[in-house]
Amino acid sequence: MLYIGIDLGTSAVKLLLMDGEGKIQRIVSKEYPIEFPHPGWSQQNPQDWYTQTMEGIRELVAQADRDQVAGISFGGQMHGLVILDENDQVIRPAILWNDGRTSEECDYLNNVIGKEKLSEYTANISFTGFTAPKILWVKNQEPENFKRIAKIMLPKDYLAYRLTGVHCTDYSDASGMLLLDVKNRRWSQEMCDICNIRMEMLPRLYESYECVGTLKEDVAAQLGLSASVRVAAGAGDNAAAAVGTGTVGEGMCNISLGTSGTIFISSHRFGVDKYNALHAFAHADGYYHLMGCMLSAASCNKWWMEDIVGTGDYAGEQAGIDRLGENHVYFLPYLMGERSPHNNPGARGTFIGMTMDTTRADMTQAVLEGVAFALRDSLEVARSLGIHLERTKICGGGAKSPLWKRMIANILNLKVDVIESEEGPALGGAMLAAVACGEFESVEAAARRIVRIVDTVEPEPELAARYDARYQQFKEIYPACKPLFEILK
Numbered sequence: 001m002l003y004i005g006i007d008l009g010t011s012a013v014k015l016l017l018m019d020g021e022g023k024i025q026r027i028v029s030k031e032y033p034i035e036f037p038h039p040g041w042s043q044q045n046p047q048d049w050y051t052q053t054m055e056g057i058r059e060l061v062a063q064a065d066r067d068q069v070a071g072i073s074f075g076g077q078m079h080g081l082v083i084l085d086e087n088d089q090v091i092r093p094a095i096l097w098n099d100g101r102t103s104e105e106c107d108y109l110n111n112v113i114g115k116e117k118l119s120e121y122t123a124n125i126s127f128t129g130f131t132a133p134k135i136l137w138v139k140n141q142e143p144e145n146f147k148r149i150a151k152i153m154l155p156k157d158y159l160a161y162r163l164t165g166v167h168c169t170d171y172s173d174a175s176g177m178l179l180l181d182v183k184n185r186r187w188s189q190e191m192c193d194i195c196n197i198r199m200e201m202l203p204r205l206y207e208s209y210e211c212v213g214t215l216k217e218d219v220a221a222q223l224g225l226s227a228s229v230r231v232a233a234g235a236g237d238n239a240a241a242a243v244g245t246g247t248v249g250e251g252m253c254n255i256s257l258g259t260s261g262t263i264f265i266s267s268h269r270f271g272v273d274k275y276n277a278l279h280a281f282a283h284a285d286g287y288y289h290l291m292g293c294m295l296s297a298a299s300c301n302k303w304w305m306e307d308i309v310g311t312g313d314y315a316g317e318q319a320g321i322d323r324l325g326e327n328h329v330y331f332l333p334y335l336m337g338e339r340s341p342h343n344n345p346g347a348r349g350t351f352i353g354m355t356m357d358t359t360r361a362d363m364t365q366a367v368l369e370g371v372a373f374a375l376r377d378s379l380e381v382a383r384s385l386g387i388h389l390e391r392t393k394i395c396g397g398g399a400k401s402p403l404w405k406r407m408i409a410n411i412l413n414l415k416v417d418v419i420e421s422e423e424g425p426a427l428g429g430a431m432l433a434a435v436a437c438g439e440f441e442s443v444e445a446a447a448r449r450i451v452r453i454v455d456t457v458e459p460e461p462e463l464a465a466r467y468d469a470r471y472q473q474f475k476e477i478y479p480a481c482k483p484l485f486e487i488l489k
Contacts, residue, residue, distance in 0.1 A: 075240025075425025076156025292378025
């Protein structure tokens with residue numbers, strides 16, 4: 001049988017067709033616009049997602065045996081607010097994950113309601129990207145639109161609704177709304193009361209691999225598919241990507257070096273650190289995960305290479321870097337503020353330690369090391385909870401650099417496994433669809449069958465020790481600079 005994975009991204013929807021052995025048959029991508037009506041705002045028209053997804057599916061299956069298509073599922077951009085009226089019509093453009101308009105609402109939630117209560121209700125605290133502060137923003141700034149709300153949805157769930165007619169979401173994506181009692185896997189009545197919404201406005205909760213329905217007759221006809229095609233709930237993009245890298249089950253880890261950076265740790269047990277430095281979310285395998293998210297990772301290197309150095313020759317710039325663990329230059333990678341573990345939107349990128357003999361290569365090395373050190377900050381929080389890791393998988397554009405992978409292995413002192421396919425949320429979505437259709441008995445079984453490790457970068461004891469000493473210095477820099485960041489706002 002064949003399975004479709006849909007990765008609803010911020011700038012494009014990526015669609016993947018996979019067979020029952022996990023082999024990728026075809027990939028299609030369709031772009032759509034982003035609106036920036038005010039500085040710091042970011043929104044999209046949900047109809048564009050649906051239009052491009054439908055066109056993408058038709059193109060994806062054009063040369064396939066359509067009778068073999070058995071299931072569809074999703075990975076999707078998280079946190080976005082989609083609101084529907086009583087006729088299931090979109091009320092206003094969706095406010096996206098990277099929209100920064102909700103700073104006042106976040107301050108209200110964190111400082112008036114209080115971080116301790118938020119953590120008690122949802123296992124998390126408020127960030128500007130989360131959904132609950134967006135709801136409060138609509139209530140405060142667009143009261144007429146707020147009065148019309150009948151359903152509150154996340155981006156990928158709007159697609160599921162258009163395909164099936166079912167208002168649904170999954171636990172992993174719902175975890176990023178600040179409306180879910182993550183530990184008990186149910187909506188939080190307390191958070192509904194705080195946001196002045198009714199429980200029935202929220203969609204029904206499913207596990208990511210559960211079938212929510214089948215294609216509506218008219219949709220199936222437009223796609224040339226059977227109305228019996230199953231649609232699974234899917235997952236938030238990070239959880240879906242974790243499925244696609246096999247980061248499921250107890251004590252598995254994946255590091256993503258994309259535009260932003262994440263360290264994603266799966267667990268059978270619920271856990272939350274006392275400072276809420278890491279996100280404590282439900283996972284797509286039916287259990288839980290901790291995630292540290294840094295806002296600038298590979299984008300730091302892109303900024304340094306292209307905007308400052310003025311070159312696109314990334315490999316050439318890295319070729320002369322051979323004195324690892326000896327660099328006296330440090331870089332704080334907070335070009336867009338920082339989320340984990342500092343939760344400080346006012347943090348800024350910072351070089352420190354330069355002397356007259358500092359070279360361009362030293363600065364390049366510092367940028368790469370700074371991202372790795374910042375990832376270790378989140379890893380140390382996980383270790384403080386008693387989590388013991390020996391290895392991690394790695395994905396994302398930055399993972400193409402052998403030098404960066406070696407730094408990650410030694411700075412975090414973990415074995416770094418490189419996987420065969422890096423199709424991320426789209427592959428994870430297809431795998432969830434396969435589980436929903438009975439191709440695999442569980443998400444873990446699908447991962448064991450489909451995900452293949454093709455290389456491992458081992459930490460080198462002497463280098464890891466040198467980097468550990470460097471990290472002890474690095475972690476003192478942010479606290480020293482934090483008062484300056486307040487002045488520089």
